[in-house]
Amino acid sequence: MSGTTSALTPPSYAVVPDRHPEAPAPGELLGSHYGQCFGCGTGQPHGLHLEARAGEGLRVSAEFTVREVHQGAPGLAHGGVLATALDETLGSLNWLLRAIAVTGRLETDFKLPVPVGSVLHLEAEIKAVAGRKIYSTATGRIGGPEGPVAVRADALFIQVKVEHFIDNGRSEEINAAMNDPDQVRRARAFEVNP
Numbered sequence: 001m002s003g004t005t006s007a008l009t010p011p012s013y014a015v016v017p018d019r020h021p022e023a024p025a026p027g028e029l030l031g032s033h034y035g036q037c038f039g040c041g042t043g044q045p046h047g048l049h050l051e052a053r054a055g056e057g058l059r060v061s062a063e064f065t066v067r068e069v070h071q072g073a074p075g076l077a078h079g080g081v082l083a084t085a086l087d088e089t090l091g092s093l094n095w096l097l098r099a100i101a102v103t104g105r106l107e108t109d110f111k112l113p114v115p116v117g118s119v120l121h122l123e124a125e126i127k128a129v130a131g132r133k134i135y136s137t138a139t140g141r142i143g144g145p146e147g148p149v150a151v152r153a154d155a156l157f158i159q160v161k162v163e164h165f166i167d168n169g170r171s172e173e174i175n176a177a178m179n180d181p182d183q184v185r186r187a188r189a190f191e192v193n194p
């Protein structure tokens with residue numbers, strides 16, 4: 001069975017948003033939004049170390065190399081790890097709107113097994129925005145950027161304010177992040193949209 005549930009179908013009043021004028025230029029590496037992020041941080045030894053790049057329009061691309069620590073079945077990537085790669089790539093679309101948004105819903109199709117050692121070539125795109133809701137979609141291909149689609153997802157991200165993290169995160173990490181000028185600069189870069 002495949003298909004998208006109605007919660008991921010943009011409502012009639014949804015619009016295709018503008019790319020933010022100060023969004024990173026096409027081809028630019030986006031960098032990690034948080035060094036300890038399991039998806040994109042360089043401070044997580046077993047993390048995905050996913051590197052995303054701005055694309056044209058409302059698109060980003062990213063690559064993730066599947067390592068032994070990412071296995072589910074012998075020699076194959078764990079499905080949850082692949083979902084994380086899709087989630088992280090979709091999350092990096094935030095940079096194009098310069099808005100902070102978190103995943104509300106993520107629906108994933110697993111179409112092909114992904115062996116350890118594979119490079120997953122990811123692409124994500126914003127389809128529409130309705131108020132705080134951002135509708136987006138992503139694919140992950142193996143065997144090259146034009147290879148077959150191994151995984152895909154549709155998602156709904158919800159815009160939040162930076163207080164979402166300050167109010168809900170564990171105080172150790174939040175205090176460390178707030179005392180890191182680089183982290184504060186990155187968080188502020190998203191706050192231009194109320």
Ligand SMILES: CCCCCCCC/C=C\CCCCCCCC(=O)SCCNC(=O)CCNC(=O)[C@H](O)C(C)(C)COP(=O)(O)OP(=O)(O)OC[C@H]1O[C@@H](n2cnc3c(N)ncnc32)[C@H](O)[C@@H]1OP(=O)(O)O
Binds near residue numbers: 088
């Ligand atoms: C200096 C300080 C340092 C801070 C630095 C931070 C920088 C960070 C930068 C960038 C971060 C990017 C991180 C990317 C990482 C990858 C992405 C992830 O994995 S994120 C983690 C997983 N996700 C969650 O943990 C969300 C947990 N959920 C929630 O917190 C809430 O449920 C939340 C915020 C999503 C919504 O709660 P509400 O109370 O704000 O809003 P309501 O009214 O419930 O929803 C708004 C609209 O959205 C719909 N909605 C919400 N959830 C939905 C769902 N699951 N399915 C369908 N619709 C949903 C609702 O029906 C409503 O729609 P209607 O406006 O009425 O039309």
